[in-house]
Amino acid sequence: xxxxxxxxxxxxxxxxxxxxxxxxxxxxxxxxxxxxxxxxxxxxxxxxxxxxxxxxxxxxxxxxxxxxxxxxxxxxxxxxxxxxxxxxxxxxxxxxxxxxxxxxxxxxxxxx
Amino acid sequence: xxxxxxxxxxxxxxxxxxxxxxxxxxxxxxxxxxxxxxxxxxxxxxxxxxxxxxxxxxxxxxxxxxxxxxxxxxxxxxxxxxxxxxxxxxxxxxxxxxxxxxxxxxxxxxxxxx
Numbered sequence: 625x626x627x628x629x630x631x632x633x634x635x636x637x638x639x640x641x642x643x644x645x646x647x648x649x650x651x652x653x654x655x656x657x658x659x660x661x662x663x664x665x666x667x668x669x670x671x672x673x674x675x676x677x678x679x680x681x682x683x684x685x686x687x688x689x690x691x692x693x694x695x696x697x698x699x700x701x702x703x704x705x706x707x708x709x710x711x712x713x714x715x716x717x718x719x720x721x722x723x724x725x726x727x728x729x730x731x732x733x734x735x736x
Numbered sequence: 737x738x739x740x741x742x743x744x745x746x747x748x749x750x751x752x753x754x755x756x757x758x759x760x761x762x763x764x765x766x767x768x769x770x771x772x773x774x775x776x777x778x779x780x781x782x783x784x785x786x787x788x789x790x791x792x793x794x795x796x797x798x799x800x801x802x803x804x805x806x807x808x809x810x811x812x813x814x815x816x817x818x819x820x821x822x823x824x825x826x827x828x829x830x831x832x833x834x835x836x837x838x839x840x841x842x843x844x845x846x847x848x849x850x
Contacts, residue, residue, distance in 0.1 A: 676836060
């Protein structure tokens with residue numbers, strides 16, 4: 625069984641600043657992967673970043689990076705140099721096999 | 737850039753009616769999925785489909801639901817007898833491989849059951 629918890633229902637950040645979104649998870653799987661998806665107002669889910677749990681090095685995609693703490697089962701997302709287009713719902717999740725399990729989401733607001 | 741498409745964008749149906757939601761996955765993708773998102777709630781996995789059969793399904797995916805790939809391009813989700821609680825956004829996704837390959841999501845179909 626897999627569960628994902630996002631403890632911040634809403635976050636706001638000033639444009640050009642950095643923000644970190646929190647995520648914790650639990651899983652009974654030994655072979656799993658983690659990810660963040662973004663859901664803008666258009667509601668389409670867009671992959672932001674993903675990481676295999678067996679990899680120690682934190683994944684980075686341009687302005688987006690993760691802090692993966694496997695022992696603590698934590699997978700936070702850092703957004704640097706925030707832009708207005710980053711405003712969206714962000715869903716953390718984990719996957720085992722083909723099934724993705726999502727958290728409840730964090731709504732990120734970006735202030736100009 | 738190739739994308740997953742879904743039709744219709746919004747479907748309104750009466751309780752007890754059958755509804756079919758349609759998806760066209762990305763053409764070279766081999767794995768197909770359905771997820772749903774009840775308004776204000778998290779996205780939930782329904783089913784994955786590979787090689788013309790269901791590979792995984794969740795507890796939500798009961799006998800009222802079925803999936804089919806009727807031809808080389810479409811992937812459908814059928815709900816046999818809709819209930820009020822089936823009202824949700826339904827997302828189709830596809831991936832070139834299984835497991836941790838990126839799942840590309842479609843724009844969703846909003847299903848409203850009255």
